[in-house]
Amino acid sequence: MQRDIQNIVILTGAGVSAESGVATFRGPDGLWEGHRVEDVATPEAFARDPDLVQKFYDARRAKLRTVEPNAAHQALAKLDAHWPGDLLLVTQNVDDLHDRAGSKRLLHMHGELNSAWCLACDERSRFDGVMADDPACPHCQQTGHLRPDIVWFGEMPYQMERIELALAQCDLFVSIGTSGAVYPAAGFVQSARHYGVQTLEMNLDPSEGSFHFHESRMGRAGDLVPDWVAEILQDI
Numbered sequence: 749m750q751r752d753i754q755n756i757v758i759l760t761g762a763g764v765s766a767e768s769g770v771a772t773f774r775g776p777d778g779l780w781e782g783h784r785v786e787d788v789a790t791p792e793a794f795a796r797d798p799d800l801v802q803k804f805y806d807a808r809r810a811k812l813r814t815v816e817p818n819a820a821h822q823a824l825a826k827l828d829a830h831w832p833g834d835l836l837l838v839t840q841n842v843d844d845l846h847d848r849a850g851s852k853r854l855l856h857m858h859g860e861l862n863s864a865w866c867l868a869c870d871e872r873s874r875f876d877g878v879m880a881d882d883p884a885c886p887h888c889q890q891t892g893h894l895r896p897d898i899v900w901f902g903e904m905p906y907q908m909e910r911i912e913l914a915l916a917q918c919d920l921f922v923s924i925g926t927s928g929a930v931y932p933a934a935g936f937v938q939s940a941r942h943y944g945v946q947t948l949e950m951n952l953d954p955s956e957g958s959f960h961f962h963e964s965r966m967g968r969a970g971d972l973v974p975d976w977v978a979e980i981l982q983d984i
């Protein structure tokens with residue numbers, strides 16, 4: 749499969765960060781456990797109870813300081829550094845573990861915990877503090893207008909046109925550690941198939957769209973991804 753591949757699009761989900769100790773969303777220990785999505789991850793929830801929503805994301809942002817990239821993040825960063833063709837790593841994750849591992853050709857389609865969006869000046873700024881304390885916007889200095897720069901349910905993920913173009917122009921689409929439960933990311937495999945692209949899934953168990961993939965490898969991302977990266981790099 750590798751020989752004809754020039755351009756690659758990779759999609760990652762919470763499973764890629766699970767071995768770093770970041771909770772996934774679904775399943776018994778999932779992040780939504782104890783929280784209803786509609787209480788913490790919608791614009792309506794933020795309008796109704798901003799303090800609850802800010803504290804939920806403040807806790808997740810604080811948790812980032814206690815975790816490190818794992819072998820899967822590191823292997824993907826190595827692939828990015830060495831792959832001569834186009835490569836786009838699209839992550840649904842709002843953690844910064846791909847960034848810290850060194851991935852450069854990276855797009856956070858669901859936003860980032862370490863980014864603040866000011867609803868007064870509409871600017872986004874790097875942010876690693878506590879939003880529930882109502883800090884001033886680093887850009888316009890007004891207080892009381894920052895929200896987590898996270899794509900909530902009912903909002904449009906970032907850079908969809910760029911992702912669609914990359915899918916149309918790639919030769920291989922790889923999905924890692926995502927349950928395939930949330931669109932539009934869950935539909936990328938179908939777009940890739942529509943464009944005649946080879947597709948590979950790596951996940952702990954079959955995702956909801958598993959049957960769309962040409963090949964599925966089941967196991968832990970920290971084992972599967974370094975093996976796959978070694979495989980694909982040996983052919984360049």
Ligand code: OAD
Pocket residue numbers: 760761762763764766767772773774775778789840841858899900901924925926927928929930950951952953954955967968969970
């Ligand atoms: P999920 O929690 O839905 O799925 C995580 C997937 O990773 C599951 O299929 C697990 O089996 C798998 N998994 C767990 N541990 C793994 C490991 N060590 N190695 C490989 N796979 C493993 O998370 P996502 O699919 O990322 O959106 O969820 C998608 C979106 O739903 C999130 O981005 C978030 C959420 O609502 C927003 O917040 C907008």
